[in-house]
Amino acid sequence: MSDIIYTKVDEAPELASASFLPIIQKFASAAGVSVGTKDISLAGRILATFPEALSAEQQQSDDLAELGKLVKTPDANVIKLPNISASVPQLVEAVKELQSQGFALPDYPEAPSTEAEKAIRAKYDTIKGSAVNPVLREGNSDRRAAKAVKSYAQSNPHRMGAWTGASKTRVSSMTGGDFFSNEKSATLAKEATAKIVLETATGETVLKEGISYPAGTVVDATFMSAAALDTFLAQEIASTKEEGTLFSLHMKATMMKVSDPIIFGHAVKVFLKPVFDIYGPEMADLGVNPNSGLGDLLERVKGKPEIMSAIDACMNKRPPMYMVDSDKGITNLHVPSDVIIDASMPALIRAGGKGWGPDGKESDTNCVIPDNSYAPIYDESIKFFKENGALNPATAGTVQNIGLMAQKAEEYGSHPTTFEMPAAGTVKMILDDGTVLHEHKVEEGDIWRSASTRKAPIEDWVNLAISRQKAEGIEAIFWLDADRAHDAELIAYVTPILEAQGVADKFQIMAPREATRASLETITKGENSIAITGNVLRDYLTDLFPILELATSAKMLSIVKLMNGGGLFETGAGGSAPKHVQQLMEENHLRWDSLGEFCALGESLKFLADAKGNEKARVLGLAVEAATQGILDNGNSPSRKVGEPDNRDSHYWFARYWADALATQSDDAELAAHFVPIAQALASGETAILSELAGAQGPAVDLGGYYHGNAAKTAAVMRPSATLNAIIG
Ligand SMILES: NC(=O)C1=CN([C@@H]2O[C@H](COP(=O)(O)OP(=O)(O)OC[C@H]3O[C@@H](n4cnc5c(N)ncnc54)[C@H](OP(=O)(O)O)[C@@H]3O)[C@@H](O)[C@H]2O)C=CC1
Ligand SMILES: O=C(O)CCC(=O)C(=O)O
Ligand SMILES: [Mg+2]
Numbered sequence: 001m002s003d004i005i006y007t008k009v010d011e012a013p014e015l016a017s018a019s020f021l022p023i024i025q026k027f028a029s030a031a032g033v034s035v036g037t038k039d040i041s042l043a044g045r046i047l048a049t050f051p052e053a054l055s056a057e058q059q060q061s062d063d064l065a066e067l068g069k070l071v072k073t074p075d076a077n078v079i080k081l082p083n084i085s086a087s088v089p090q091l092v093e094a095v096k097e098l099q100s101q102g103f104a105l106p107d108y109p110e111a112p113s114t115e116a117e118k119a120i121r122a123k124y125d126t127i128k129g130s131a132v133n134p135v136l137r138e139g140n141s142d143r144r145a146a147k148a149v150k151s152y153a154q155s156n157p158h159r160m161g162a163w164t165g166a167s168k169t170r171v172s173s174m175t176g177g178d179f180f181s182n183e184k185s186a187t188l189a190k191e192a193t194a195k196i197v198l199e200t201a202t203g204e205t206v207l208k209e210g211i212s213y214p215a216g217t218v219v220d221a222t223f224m225s226a227a228a229l230d231t232f233l234a235q236e237i238a239s240t241k242e243e244g245t246l247f248s249l250h251m252k253a254t255m256m257k258v259s260d261p262i263i264f265g266h267a268v269k270v271f272l273k274p275v276f277d278i279y280g281p282e283m284a285d286l287g288v289n290p291n292s293g294l295g296d297l298l299e300r301v302k303g304k305p306e307i308m309s310a311i312d313a314c315m316n317k318r319p320p321m322y323m324v325d326s327d328k329g330i331t332n333l334h335v336p337s338d339v340i341i342d343a344s345m346p347a348l349i350r351a352g353g354k355g356w357g358p359d360g361k362e363s364d365t366n367c368v369i370p371d372n373s374y375a376p377i378y379d380e381s382i383k384f385f386k387e388n389g390a391l392n393p394a395t396a397g398t399v400q401n402i403g404l405m406a407q408k409a410e411e412y413g414s415h416p417t418t419f420e421m422p423a424a425g426t427v428k429m430i431l432d433d434g435t436v437l438h439e440h441k442v443e444e445g446d447i448w449r450s451a452s453t454r455k456a457p458i459e460d461w462v463n464l465a466i467s468r469q470k471a472e473g474i475e476a477i478f479w480l481d482a483d484r485a486h487d488a489e490l491i492a493y494v495t496p497i498l499e500a501q502g503v504a505d506k507f508q509i510m511a512p513r514e515a516t517r518a519s520l521e522t523i524t525k526g527e528n529s530i531a532i533t534g535n536v537l538r539d540y541l542t543d544l545f546p547i548l549e550l551a552t553s554a555k556m557l558s559i560v561k562l563m564n565g566g567g568l569f570e571t572g573a574g575g576s577a578p579k580h581v582q583q584l585m586e587e588n589h590l591r592w593d594s595l596g597e598f599c600a601l602g603e604s605l606k607f608l609a610d611a612k613g614n615e616k617a618r619v620l621g622l623a624v625e626a627a628t629q630g631i632l633d634n635g636n637s638p639s640r641k642v643g644e645p646d647n648r649d650s651h652y653w654f655a656r657y658w659a660d661a662l663a664t665q666s667d668d669a670e671l672a673a674h675f676v677p678i679a680q681a682l683a684s685g686e687t688a689i690l691s692e693l694a695g696a697q698g699p700a701v702d703l704g705g706y707y708h709g710n711a712a713k714t715a716a717v718m719r720p721s722a723t724l725n726a727i728i729g
């Protein structure tokens with residue numbers, strides 16, 4: 001096993017790795033540190049899942065399973081880049097691409113009927129959605145901007161859209177019948193095994209059994225009423241029209257891979273209700289599944305002029321939709337994975353509450369977030385900025401995050417226990433001693449789910465918060481709502497730990513809405529705050545605050561202290577930036593910023609030094625910090641436009657500053673001597689390297705695939721400087 005594992009992923013970060021990883025490996029080898037890779041890309045995971053369909057040479061090891069084991073050991077030191085959490089349309093596209101490359105994979109069965117098809121579908125379902133992070137995240141998260149990154153953002157403030165009190169932008173959420181209002185929660189006094197059953201007029205169906213929980217687990221159950229959801233969506237479509245704003249739906253169909261695609265499908269059906277009323281059965285025969293989005297629907301009905309004109313007529317009566325790409329006519333409802341709430345809401349808020357309409361113009365927007373559990377944070381942010389104007393990144397303080405995520409905590413681990421109700425009845429969660437832990441009366445189509453949070457992760461999270469607060473000495477708020485069933489159970493854990501450690505006076509506990517306002521007031525004054533949150537708010541806040549403070553969450557440092565002693569270093573908090581790939585393919589410019597990778601690399605090397613007593617790794621790690629500072633001080637981050645320096649230029653500069661720092665440090669003479677000639681070669685090659693990199697930009701490039709690119713073609717595109725390659729080798 002290598003000392004450090006660097007993950008092979010998808011899209012923009014994977015392209016960046018083609019340029020950056022050879023530099024890391026070259027530099028690390030000088031200190032005897034090996035950096036290996038493990039493939040967690042969507043294509044890699046598909047290939048690893050169907051060995052029986054592939055030839056011996058085509059077969060691929062199950063790297064995710066191996067990593068899943070590694071992160072439970074003290075030896076883990078993993079640098080994790082963002083990977084695709086695939087929606088069904090993305091999964092289908094990736095399978096088609098692999099098939100076209102000669103991999104005889106089975107088609108994704110949209111409507112499996114035979115046992116064989118059901119088995120294939122079950123295998124594909126394991127790959128769907130957020131299937132990587134929950135496996136690797138065997139610890140809680142500490143996400144923040146490194147001090148150098150934050151001060152750079154303050155002295156080089158990014159553009160912010162203006163907010164005025166006249167903005168018609170708002171958040172709309174259900175006022176009842178949602179997950180928030182139906183939630184029940186209990187903490188198990190002893191370990192238990194549970195089953196989930198649905199009792200109907202005709203009998204009992206077991207939805208799931210053999211779910212085992214250790215003592216102290218917080219177990220929640222809740223449901224969203226399909227009827228209430230449809231009524232709410234219809235009302236919001238109508239009021240958006242009246243208000244003259246854009247209709248937008250924000251959810252997390254990737255990470256909430258079972259519940260949210262269903263909610264998304266309801267939005268598609270309600271938006272096109274007149275069409276579904278008449279042509280529903282015919283569209284079903286054509287294989288239309290509203291959960292896959294409008295894009296898939298239009299593709300399937302394009303040969304049916306009658307349906308197409310009914311769709312046009314309906315759309316003309318509807319409010320304009322918030323667009324993903326107005327030039328290409330891609331709406332919010334086209335693909336469930338195009339609009340992902342953690343990134344989409346902050347971008348809209350940063351822009352002054354504006355979204356892009358079908359006319360290619362910016363407009364105020366109704367942000368529909370059906371469930372009311374976490375929507376208040378966006379609602380309150382919008383209210384705050386309407387009252388106070390946009391945040392000023394030059395003077396704003398920062399909000400750090402300590403997130404409870406270990407062992408599939410809370411909603412993000414709820415997929416195996418989420419069900420769309422096949423019939424009306426009563427859902428019961430029954431323990432092995434016969435206790436009915438939770439029960440709900442449901443109607444057909446309601447979305448019922450249970451989530452759980454284990455004791456050890458909760459305690460680890462509270463302790464992580466205590467040590468972070470101690471290190472920073474700043475405001476620290478547990479974002480927990482005493483009036484919400486689940487949060488009340490967590491508070492019952494938090495308060496005694498704080499009291500036992502004598503630090504209760506250093507922490508506040510506030511409901512998300514109040515915590516949002518308090519934190520915005522704090523950073524507006526230029527002060528800092530630590531948000532200590534559950535898993536969903538961890539995800540939301542670590543895009544929201546960075547996007548407002550730093551323009552992007554890519555620059556975040558994301559440390560996961562694994563509960564069994566290892567380290568997982570996630571880069572940034574953002575995603576895999578598909579539109580960056582498109583730009584690279586069209587004009588050979590990659591605007592991906594690797595600052596997240598730089599920060600993670602420094603932490604990983606320092607962790608290696610501490611864990612293994614490897615002092616050379618410490619020297620490398622400290623030099624990484626100097627190099628990162630050099631990138632910021634000298635403005636070497638990538639630009640957005642073709643012809644300007646891009647990701648590859650920033651890697652050259654990073655290598656240069658890294659080599660300089662190593663050549664001039666005095667902690668390790670051997671390393672210094674090794675890097676003197678490398679530093680000299682990088683300096684004397686500057687003109688040639690920069691002109692070779694610049695010369696590559698402009699024309700379209702061929703990567704040999706989107707999901708499963710050709711390694712040699714990608715390397716040729718991402719490493720166009722012969723002078724640099726000769727130094728790096
Ligand atoms: N940890 C993980 O594995 C994560 C994975 N994802 C996955 O990523 C995919 C895309 O998600 P999406 O929500 O669109 O989010 P992205 O973060 O990929 O995209 C949002 C925008 O953020 C900006 N951005 C993000 N990262 C960088 C970077 N390193 N450098 C510069 N700009 C950056 C870009 O905006 P612009 O260019 O306009 O400035 C980008 O278009 C999905 O498949 C999703 O599931 C998402 C989040 C985390
Ligand atoms: O796993 C995913 O799909 C996304 C993860 C994410 O957005 C985050 O952790 O911030
Ligand atoms: Mg996120």
